[in-house]
Amino acid sequence: MGIQHFRLPDVGEGLVEAEIVSWKVKPGDTVKLNDTVVEIETAKSLVELPVPFAGTIAELLVPEGETVPVGTPIIAVQTDSAGDEPPPADAGTEDLVPAIPEPDNGGRTAVLVGYGPRTTEAKRRPRKGSGPAPAPAVEVPAPAPVPEPVVAKSNEPAGSVHVLAKPPVRKLAKDLGIDLAGVTATGPGGIITRADVEGHVEAPAPVVEVAPVVSGRGDTRVPVKGVQKVMAQAMVASAFTAPHVTEWITVDVSATMELVDRLKGDKAFRDLKVSPLLIVAKAVTLAARRTPVINAAWDEPAQEIVYKGAVNLGIAAATPRGLIVPNIKNADALTLPELCAALNDLVATAREGKTQPADQAGGSFTITNVGVFGVDAGTPIINPGEAAILAFGAIRKQPWVVDDEIVPRWLTTLALSFDHRLIDGEKGSTFLADVAGILEDPARALMF
Numbered sequence: 001m002g003i004q005h006f007r008l009p010d011v012g013e014g015l016v017e018a019e020i021v022s023w024k025v026k027p028g029d030t031v032k033l034n035d036t037v038v039e040i041e042t043a044k045s046l047v048e049l050p051v052p053f054a055g056t057i058a059e060l061l062v063p064e065g066e067t068v069p070v071g072t073p074i075i076a077v078q079t080d081s082a083g084d085e086p087p088p089a090d091a092g093t094e095d096l097v098p099a100i101p102e103p104d105n106g107g108r109t110a111v112l113v114g115y116g117p118r119t120t121e122a123k124r125r126p127r128k129g130s131g132p133a134p135a136p137a138v139e140v141p142a143p144a145p146v147p148e149p150v151v152a153k154s155n156e157p158a159g160s161v162h163v164l165a166k167p168p169v170r171k172l173a174k175d176l177g178i179d180l181a182g183v184t185a186t187g188p189g190g191i192i193t194r195a196d197v198e199g200h201v202e203a204p205a206p207v208v209e210v211a212p213v214v215s216g217r218g219d220t221r222v223p224v225k226g227v228q229k230v231m232a233q234a235m236v237a238s239a240f241t242a243p244h245v246t247e248w249i250t251v252d253v254s255a256t257m258e259l260v261d262r263l264k265g266d267k268a269f270r271d272l273k274v275s276p277l278l279i280v281a282k283a284v285t286l287a288a289r290r291t292p293v294i295n296a297a298w299d300e301p302a303q304e305i306v307y308k309g310a311v312n313l314g315i316a317a318a319t320p321r322g323l324i325v326p327n328i329k330n331a332d333a334l335t336l337p338e339l340c341a342a343l344n345d346l347v348a349t350a351r352e353g354k355t356q357p358a359d360q361a362g363g364s365f366t367i368t369n370v371g372v373f374g375v376d377a378g379t380p381i382i383n384p385g386e387a388a389i390l391a392f393g394a395i396r397k398q399p400w401v402v403d404d405e406i407v408p409r410w411l412t413t414l415a416l417s418f419d420h421r422l423i424d425g426e427k428g429s430t431f432l433a434d435v436a437g438i439l440e441d442p443a444r445a446l447m448f
Contacts, residue, residue, distance in 0.1 A: 003058055005073035008040070011047050011357065016168040018042045019067045019226055020074065029057045037075060041321065043230035045360070046353045055079035067225055165192040173197050175233055177241070227322035238384045242298070242419040246379045247428055251436045252400055254410045259442050268337045276412075277315075277369055278340050279439060280392050284367060285311050285332040285339075286448040287434035294431045295364050296387050298421050305422050314366035314383060315343065317350035325383055326355045327363035367392060377413040388418040388428070390435070412439075 008018060018040040025037045034050040037057075041047075058076040062068055163180045165173070169192055173180050180192055183200045187193040224232065256279050263274045288295045288311055297306045313331035317324055326349070328334070328342045349355050366383045371394035380389045393413040400409035416432045438444050 002079055004053055004055070004077050004079050005061070006037075006051055006053075006075045006077065008068055008070050008072045008074050009049070010070045011040075011042060011049075015042045015070070015357075016171075017067055017069045018047075020062050020064050021046065022064055023060055024048075025057050025060075025075075027057050027059055031055065031057060031077065041226045042357065043226060045227070045324070045355045045357055046321075047356070051075070051077065053077060053079050163192055164190055169194050169197060175237060177237060227319070227324060231323050234384045235381050238382050241300075242382055243421060244379070244382065244417050245420045245423075245425070245428065246415055246417045247425075247432055248377060248413060248415050249432055249436050250411060250413050251439050252402075252409045253395060253412050253439045255441055256439045257395070257410045263336075269340060272337065272340045273344050274340060276395060277367070277392065278336070278343060279442065280367060280369075280390075280435070281313060281315075281328075281331065281339060281343065282336060282445070283435045283438035284365060284390060285313065286438060286445055287431050288332065288365065289448055290434060291427050291431040293423055293427055294388050294418070296422060297364070297385055298387065298419055308364040310364070312362050312364045314363035314386075315346055316366060316368035316380075316383075317347065317355075319350055319353055319355075321353060324350060324355055324360055325363060325366055326350055326359040327366075329362070366390070371395060371412065377415045379415060380417050382417055382419055386419075387423055388416060388431075390432075391415040391417075414439075 011018070019042075021039045021041050023038050025031060025035075031037060031051050031054060033052070033054045036048045037051045038049050039046060040049060055077045058078045060075055062072065062074045068074065163183070164185065164187075165180055170180065172194060173183070173192075176197065178197060178200055180197075183192050183196050185192045186196055253276065256276055259279060260274055260276055263269050263278075292307055293305070295308045295311050297308065299306050310330045311332035312327045312329050314325040314327035317326060326346050328339070328346060331339060331342070334342060346355075346359075349359070363383060364386060366380075366386060366389040368378075368380050368389060369392045370378055371392055374394050376396075377393040378391050380391045382389050391414065393415070395410055395412045397408050398411045399406050400411060401407075402409065414432060414436060416428060418428045434448075438448075
């Protein structure tokens with residue numbers, strides 16, 4: 001028998017840390033191979049982790065609510081594997097979880113326990129206090145040279161000074177828009193650590209004396225982490241990187257409301273929830289055909305515009321843990337009933353907090369439905385990696401002029417924010433007018 005440690009794995013998307021949300025087991029419980037033992041929250045979603053070996057839970061090493069880096073031991077399991085007697089309390093424990101590899105190109109190989117590539121052999125730590133008596137003293141050889149850390153090149157031109165940093169630290173610096181060449185390194189061998197990058201962000205901020213607030217109630221501080229932390233970083237990076245332009249249009253959607261009512265009674269939509277958002281989503285995929293740059297992205301390092309091969313339609317979803325944007329892959333290739341089913345599944349999964357990282361990756365255009373909150377419109381921030389986002393406002397019955405007469409009609413406001421580096425006013429306006437035209441008269445969809 002022996003004690004084995006289960007280390008927090010990289011569950012994909014290059015994430016470097018996760019929060020322990022809830023333990024599904026307690027010390028003394030017996031577990032089988034691949035039993036779910038813990039639920040974690042990454043920067044993308046909630047994930048349940050299976051244990052990679054069978055035995056008895058010896059100790060939970062990380063309390064609920066704590067955020068730890070990938071590779072941290074989180075649970076100790078006493079296994080039934082054959083071998084010597086259990087080591088004493090101060091002895092080293094066995095750890096059979098493969099180390100998470102980092103390829104030479106600075107990328108990351110996603111490894112979830114029980115899945116994915118295994119590029120390293122299982123490692124066992126030597127037990128202390130075991131084995132034969134020590135041999136007579138001999139000359140101690142010189143220690144093996146410590147391998148140099150990964151070399152990360154700054155974004156400066158050739159001939160500039162190179163800096164040392166690991167891939168997760170490089171990614172953090174890139175997300176925050178920081179040039180590593182200007183960061184002071186405090187790590188061993190001159191390597192730049194995560195704390196160095198975070199300290200560099202905080203250092204330039206001037207010290208401001210803030211008068212204490214006198215209140216009969218105490219303030220509450222909530223750590224920013226998980227989904228909310230990544231949302232905040234992404235919105236800052238987008239808002240101060242892409243030059244945003246927002247255009248508005250008010251639309252008479254009475255015909256769309258009539259179409260929604262008809263579809264609710266159509267047998268093709270049996271057991272599906274039909275809403276005006278379905279028609280907006282379809283209109284977006286059709287209008288993108290005439291203005292494909294709407295479904296593109298700006299590649300800053302390569303100085304290229306990347307036209308996406310498919311419309312992966314993101315739908316912004318508010319969840320108890322923060323804003324996420326899952327997307328429907330190949331939405332432009334789906335029929336209207338298929339698109340409706342995909343929207344229903346996306347919303348249901350997001351509300352349950354079960355949206356997986358893969359469902360949030362690869363989006364190409366986003367719709368944010370602020371109308372469900374009774375909001376008429378807004379100026380949405382573009383989702384990073386995309387070129388535009390459409391805000392869909394509340395649908396209200398209001399007075400409208402039709403054939404020189406004021407009549408009550410169903411109206412809504414659409415607001416399109418787009419990246420002016422690749423989308424000019426003419427293209428943004430054309431796309432927005434096309435979406436509005438389809439909502440005003442759904443028969444126009446036959447023209448696309």
